[in-house]
Amino acid sequence: MRERSVTRESFSIVLQPHRSLSKAGFKLTMVLVGIVSLVVGVAFMARGAWPVLFFFCLQFFLLFGAFKLNYRSGRCFETISIENHKLIVSFFSEKGQEIRKWYQAYWSRLEINEQTLFVLCGSEHLIIGEFLIEEEKAEVKDVVTAALYRYRNRLPFEAP
Numbered sequence: 001m002r003e004r005s006v007t008r009e010s011f012s013i014v015l016q017p018h019r020s021l022s023k024a025g026f027k028l029t030m031v032l033v034g035i036v037s038l039v040v041g042v043a044f045m046a047r048g049a050w051p052v053l054f055f056f057c058l059q060f061f062l063l064f065g066a067f068k069l070n071y072r073s074g075r076c077f078e079t080i081s082i083e084n085h086k087l088i089v090s091f092f093s094e095k096g097q098e099i100r101k102w103y104q105a106y107w108s109r110l111e112i113n114e115q116t117l118f119v120l121c122g123s124e125h126l127i128i129g130e131f132l133i134e135e136e137k138a139e140v141k142d143v144v145t146a147a148l149y150r151y152r153n154r155l156p157f158e159a160p
Contacts, residue, residue: 011147011157012081015140017131019074026067034060078128080119080144082151089119089128101126105151110141117141 006012021029037060041053075094080087087108091099103121111118117137119126129137150157 006157009157010081010083011151012079012083013140013143014077014079015129015132016077017074018133019071021067026071030060030064030067033063080128080140082147082157087119087121087148089126105148108148110144110148112137112141 037056041056044050044052072094077092079090079092081090082088082105085105086102087105088100088102090101093099101119103119103124108119108121111120115134115137116127117129117132117140119128129140132140147157149155
């Protein structure tokens with residue numbers, strides 16, 4: 001869970017995947033791995049085992065590619081908002097494409113079943129926050145449930 005936006009008439013929460021390595025940490029990691037790979041690879045090449053340098057370079061580029069794919073998938077996020085009598089769930093892909101689903105806010109609720117967070121409204125259900133850990137799913141459920149309670153009872157939304 002990343003951020004909340006609350007006014008008296010609307011509520012919004014943004015869910016983003018957790019990334020533990022910052023951009024500076026990524027650069028430092030890649031520089032260190034590159035230096036170690038180069039030094040060890042050149043040492044093996046000097047002893048006549050030149051294919052080892054190739055494999056160290058291959059390892060470096062595979063690691064770089066894996067990190068880049070991880071950061072790319074980290075650009076996806078979801079928003080949950082309550083406004084104009086609707087509970088709106090928006091999914092944003094890493095390319096910026098949006099898929100939006102909306103439900104009647106008065107009849108909507110959130111449930112956690114077998115470590116999966118759902119939005120339920122009537123017979124419809126929608127899985128949200130698949131990238132969140134269990135504690136974050138419980139926190140999102142509590143925050144959105146409280147916001148839905150305030151909506152149903154015509155209470156103004158309050159800042160967290």
